[in-house]
Amino acid sequence: MDCSIYCYALLLVYRYTCFKTAKHRLYIMINLSRTFSRINPQIISLVMISLLAHVTLSGGRVASSLYVLQEGHSELVAGLTYGLYSLMPALLSLYIGQWVDRVGPRLIMRLSLITIVLGLLLPALHLSLVSILMCAALSGLGFGGYILSAHVSVSQMKVAQDADRTALFGWLQMGTAVSAVLGPSFVGLLIDNGNFSIAYACLALIVGGGLFWSFRASILEGVRTAKDSKRSNIVQDVVKDPALRRIYLLSMAVYLAWDCFGFMIPVLGSERGYSASAIGLVLSFFAAGTFIVRALLPWLSRKSTEWRTLCISCALAAVVFFLLPFADSLFLLTVLSLAFGLSAGVGHPNVLNLLLRTVSSNKSGEASGLRIMTGNLAGLLGTATCGAVTAAAGVLPVFMGIAAIMSVSSWQANRGQQKGAKNTEN
Template sequence: MSSSDLGPRLEAWRRAFPWLVATLISLHACMAVTRVAASLWVLHQGYGEWTVGVLLSLFAVAPMLLAMWAGRQADKHGMHRPVGFAVLMALLGALAAWIGLDLWTIGLSCLLSGGALSVAAVALQREAGMMVDEPSDLKRVFGWMALGPALSNALAPVAAGLLIDYVSFRAAFALAVLLPLLSWLCTVRIPRHAPAPQTAAQRGRPAWGLLKSPELRVLLLLNVVLAAAWDAHSFVVPVVGHAQGLSASAIGLVLASFAVAATVVRLAIIRWAMQLDEMKALRVAMAMAALTLMVYAWLPGTPGLMLGSALLGLALGSVQPMVLALLHQVTPPDRHGQALGLRMMATNAATVAMPAGFGLLATVSAVAAPMWLMAGLLLLAQWPARALARSRA
């Protein structure tokens, strides 16, 4: 494509960018509503916490299996086909829970809504990366993209809770049915474009071949460690809060302080993207998270835990825009989808495995042991991070 054609196309993409973010918010909200409604329905029916854990793990199983396929589809066909597939998955899952409303249909809904979000996210992130013509703009674009899930996490659970309290569980799942339809209405507002045709050699390249790049290997390793630190916080906060005698509402405030801080830091990234160096920001985030995780269990009362969670939110909330910006810089443009699929698969594999491991570790040692473990891993990860920074200098 000539440079004279590229300008108008980039301008059309940029006008469509709000619809891209809205598509992600809608599909993420479907998953978030399903997650809250499924968890509360299971507890309301008298099932144990173990059943809740199994349902929550289902949200990460399908992403782990579908992420690489989604990346190949996005590279080959562009955004609309994989997003359409994701909308259909989410819609079928929500309909199953709305109509059936039993343990098996709700489990199917968890599986399909989690898979739908991963398939769509890979395609949408790839499309967002193509909407910029300067690498320095990637951080700003992915800062906006990262705000989508944060906004969904703030609003969707509240909406689901109000519907459950004042109408019914079925009404909450009805909301989950509407959200994929809304996401498709947003998707069709985004201009379609066909990726350049792939040669037979390009079609035959497995995503695993990307791991030959030392930069990508280190980047994926750092992403997994930081994602596991996020999971450790989510696991430990209720346990530590309960041990300190905090009420459920106080524990909710602690968790909310993390989400608010993550949102604030992503807004800051959007504002000051040009002044930020990705690797420096990642290394500072790792050091800040490690130090906070070390002392978290000894922070006093609700104010102390809120401060600790806010510091972790600032550190870990900055990670996704930086990682996505770097990933687009270290992989060929025609393989961005595959690279995003690898990232999605790796992080969801950790999400499936880590909660059970954290539970076992906390049982046999101390409730804060998962945080101490992740603090140690984050400190060790500074060595490969420093090597990556040097290679990019």
Template sequence: MHGMRVAIPLEALAKGYSAFLVGFLVAMFAIVPALLAIAFGRFTDRCGYHLPVRLAAALSLVAGLCLAMSDSLLALCIGAACSGAGSGFGMIAIQRTASKMASSAATRLQIFSWIAIAPSLAGLIGPLLAGVMIDQFGYRQAFAILAIPPLVTLFLSQRVPREELKKPLANGSSQPRRVADILRILPVRRLLFINWAVVASWDVHGFVVPILGHQRGFSATEVGAIFAAFGLASIVVRLLLPLFVSRLSRKYLLLASLGLAALSLFIYPFLELAWMISICAFSFGVALGSVQPAILATLHEVTPSERHGETLAVRSMFTQGSMLAMPLLYGAVGASLGAALLLWGMVAALSAASWQVIRLYPRSVDLPSGE
């Protein structure tokens, strides 16, 4: 999916499509998961891992093959939609199953720390693979090569142990499932707000860095190095976190991460040199790279086990919705008030998220083991 997010806009621009159409194609990656995540989450709760992940891989495979055979605007739309859906749905199935494999709260956090490495590595490998393949062979061949990873998923998924699923009641007396039931759980609402603040700050960072670089006269290479520092930090912290997770308090891990993220965004506007901003981007990557595993682990502990897939889908729906709506808000606010106020607004949001962390973890249950 990361490779597709580079290749599809590049081909659209190469074909002379307008900026509006390019933006529409980028939005297509998020719109299907945002609309259908709840249905897929419930489907995953009913069917377990294998059938949902096969469906997700099939969607990603369709994306690659469709674009390998056609360069039409319709093919680009189908490719973006299927690729975004495959990635989003696949992560719901994978994260739900990873939680089921955990024997304790500490193990669950460790597992999610390992799982979180994959998106970070994909963020580096996918765009690099797409770019090299496009330059060497062209767009059709690049899309064909991007269809290979879903095939690998289909092969490796067979090695995942099968889950014994609970059968639904035969008398039909079970209550209908409603998303509102999950949202009524106070810790879930707090976790969703914390997750939104993290996703929104991630997005605002990607929106503001090119603006600051342009204002300060940075070259494209310097701006790219800033993003590379951020990506490298998220990979490093997710590689190291599983080694120390059993000794960390989840509450203070989240507080430290959100505090470091807020501090990084606060000082961004005061930095004038590219290497200074790169160091700040690295610290910001360390902060955000530490947050997701703790959020996912806690989310599974405060919701019924038979609704973990649906709960992950609710989180995905809010995340994808934010990725659709927030860039429009950033554009409006950034144009009228400036990049600095936009960053400081996210500092306030991260501070509010820190307060929710304090209320989420009482002193008696803030250890990774849940004791």
């Protein structure tokens, strides 16, 4: 599949609005029809299911945190509730990935979506702190299983050239990007105009729509591994292979920067005296940046290798984190947030394509599971460290430390590019 057709379609729409003659418009309409007829329905289905499934994180986290705080529980309990969404994938993703390799992504995807629906129904039917905590654990576990299955399915899709698969991973994550923008606002409206039970029931209905879609979508199964297959596990491969170690370390750096940015921007904004809506505006520019760059990935992936893209991306992230504590206006903060969104948006798709191209096809789920496990652990430990350092010494050491980490990551990505070029020459 030629993934550049997506950007090409957008350009055709623009050209259509510029041409005045009927002849030119007819030419553009014919090209548009040809373009959209070539879109792979498999990736479109997964994008839509991802959008519907991710609502459990983008909306569920907001609803759970608000309920815990409104019921008079401490911020610590609210933080633990929020963290449960990431804790389960951090602990179990590797084993879920091994399961995906054995039975295929289709079954695991549907079971994961069922798990999310069941988790959301608990507080919808009986609202309490216990049901909220169980919902957080089941929702995080279910979405972790879903996204692992989706990654394996995308890795099996046929592409015209290998760079196009990076674009496919970018498009897959556009569904979650849209959900991240719409989910919190949608849940807030449901809570303000109804109650928490109605909000959870609506979220369960939305994810149920994704479950229904999964039975109609074409989900590629890939190569299965026998349960008693004698092979090295992915952890052993990482220990032996320097290239794999570099990929996983870069993945952890991307996770760390992403989570720490989302954690530190509200802290920095509160320190500067900005309102909640102003801080929300800054984070919205970050989300917009990730969406824009992922829409352009079909073109970008053909212009640059994964290593080079990661090198530039990490370098830009380092510059952003270095400048953030010195941004003395809301305008500068939004510009830097947009820049980091453009940087972070290409990180995960390029790392995923590098990883799944490096490992054997019968370890795709296990490799992706280890990536999610290590990434979530890096994010959890990173945000906890950011909070502790900020309380002790302020925000400046935090931003300087993350800038240093991303600078080293850019250097490592450049080394990966150089080693890849040498291997190609040989």
